Amino acid sequence: MATVVVMPQLGNSVESCLIVSWLVAVGDAVAENAIVCEVETDKASMEVPSTAAGTVLALLWDEGDDVPVKEPLLVVGAAGEDPKAALAEIGWSGAGDDGSARSTEEPAAVDDEPSAPAADDAPRTAATGASSPRARALAQANSLDIASVSEGSGPGGRVIERDVRAALSNSTAAAARAGAHGSDAAGTGIGGRITTGDLAAPTEPAAEATPATAAASGREYPGPSTATPLKGVRKVIAERMMHSLASSAQLTYTTTARAAGLLALRAKLKGSPEELGLNGVTIGDLVGFAAIKTAAKHTNHNAHLADGTLTTFENVHLGMAVDTPRGLLVPTVRNANQMSLREFSATSKELAFAAIDGRIDPDLLAGATFTVSNLGGFGIESFTPLLNVPQVAILGVDAIFPRAVIHDDGTVGAEQRIGFSLTADHRVIDGADAARFLQDLVKYVENIDITVLG
Missing domain, CATH: 3.30.559.10 (Chloramphenicol acetyltransferase-like domain)
Structure with missing residues (x-):
């Protein structure tokens, strides 16, 4: 029978781990103790080993999801085996409204491709408390009311860290637009506040730019560069340093x-x-x-x-x-x-x-x-x-x-x-x-x- 691999307890103080990257895909053969994913806590980045050997039948979460410890992470078994039986045995069918596992008599179907747990709940907002600890910490550090994040991209609509970052980015863009239009610029929100809808509104055409003098050498500008998204411990460090200065x-x-x-x-x-x-x-x-x-x-x-x-x-x-x-x-x-x-x-x-x-x-x-x-x-x-x-x-x-x-x-x-x-x-x-x-x-x-x- 298939085996459900759970998120391990990586320390007594660790309550959940964020999946940084999957190192396996559905259909891959894994050995016992083989590393299946990289996760991070608010303190460190670690690797999670498989507790069973076999073929990966299902990945139950997406990269970026905040998974409570001891919750099902993936299913391993014989090639072609249906993972639903193993999930049904432990009574797991996905993420509940609080982001934790919930038990039902009828487990949700598991696709053959990597997917998040079945999101059969209605879309939820941060006001219901459906947000990850990392999302709440980032929102607090940047003085953002997490309830203003209307819908999350996590399992079942849970607000996770990337949703808060997107909201902060929109707020910055709104402030930039307001500055570009002058202090008298008004939005469609209450009291003339700039809203995210105003960001999509067409702006007045910019004045024709004055032709710039071409570089004498003709060198390419800005030249080769590499963009690397922050993740793992580096991402944690960045957030903690900003929180340190802000608090x-x-x-x-x-x-x-x-x-x-x-x-x-x-x-x-x-x-x-x-x-x-x-x-x-x-x-x-x-x-x-x-x-x-x-x-x-x-x-x-x-x-x-x-x-x-x-x-x-x-x-x-x-x-x-x-x-x-x-x-x-x-x-x-x-x-x-x-x-x-x-x-x-x-x-x-x-x-x-x-x-x-x-x-x-x-x-x-x-x-x-x-x-x-x-x-x-x-x-x-x-x-x-x-x-x-x-x-x-x-x-x-x-x-x-x-x-x-x-x-x-x-x-x-x-x-x-x-x-x-x-x-x-x-x-x-x-x-x-x-x-x-x-x-x-x-x-x-x-x-x-x-x-x-x-």
Whole structure:
């Protein structure tokens, strides 16, 4: 009998996954554990394996659909087998009004071609709550009333992310049209507002363009280009960064610290006995350890701000920005303030490698209370890190670089210094608070040999 493959639970905190792309089609033969599709959560992009071997009999969702975990995803069985029996056995016939599976005695027919679940419901609007979590988040980040999206393109008319993007695009076009017609331009909506119908209305013919001087070289303009739609983790990153800026009051403060102690301790640890497990400790580990100590002291920086409530944490769960082949991921070192330097160094490296290899547990990509982003290895001397909301602070670690210094005796010399860029949410962290955080961080860094003993 055919087997129904369901959307796996990719982490305890994951409720649904968006299908980025199907890697199989109806009629394809698949082996057990073969990858059938790529999906994304609000944190990462992953691959879904088949739990059975056989021929793909039906794909139950389209690319772009937001599928609840443990819901039927596709049907695999013997070539030519009818998938309806397997679906009937589990009582599944498509997506319900809330986007979840609904049970009926008569399962919907499944075509031989890839299709979304049968949409036998009447068209629904966002006002009924038939919208995906990603659609609602995008609408909220752009101050769009999701109820204004009259009909979605998801299963059964569910409003999904691409419908919100289309609505936002129409709003932008309407604003552009209004600007082109001048401030007195009126639409057909209430109070003369520009509506989407007005966008299709013919406009006055544009004035005849003045002939432009031909390029002397005759080179093609604009020349070769490549258009690549955002998808997967890159798409998630884009949305999260826009949401971060739109939902918080971010301000960045910069300072530097003498790096001689860091460099000396790093050299000493590198040459330490291997059995101590400290010769792999990096400058980044030392700075991260100092940042943990600072965040534990300044709990207003080790906090979340959500729905008007500030939650401060006693333990520091450190987020680490990691550059991966799929884009930026932020694994969390849980209870980092309770770790020794050796344990912190080993744990952070293990998480970073797991993120780079694409095998990290999605639950470890959430829950951070304070984040560190280190671009010092790229030679960056200063940058503005963006908050990982609902966190209220993030520390950017800059490069170590030589700077001129005037000694107490009046002579001029040079010293190695490391830069820091602290971005804080000004709604809850004042400038003086941020300055005090950086003062303590500088103290811990410049005395790092003592800091690691604590």
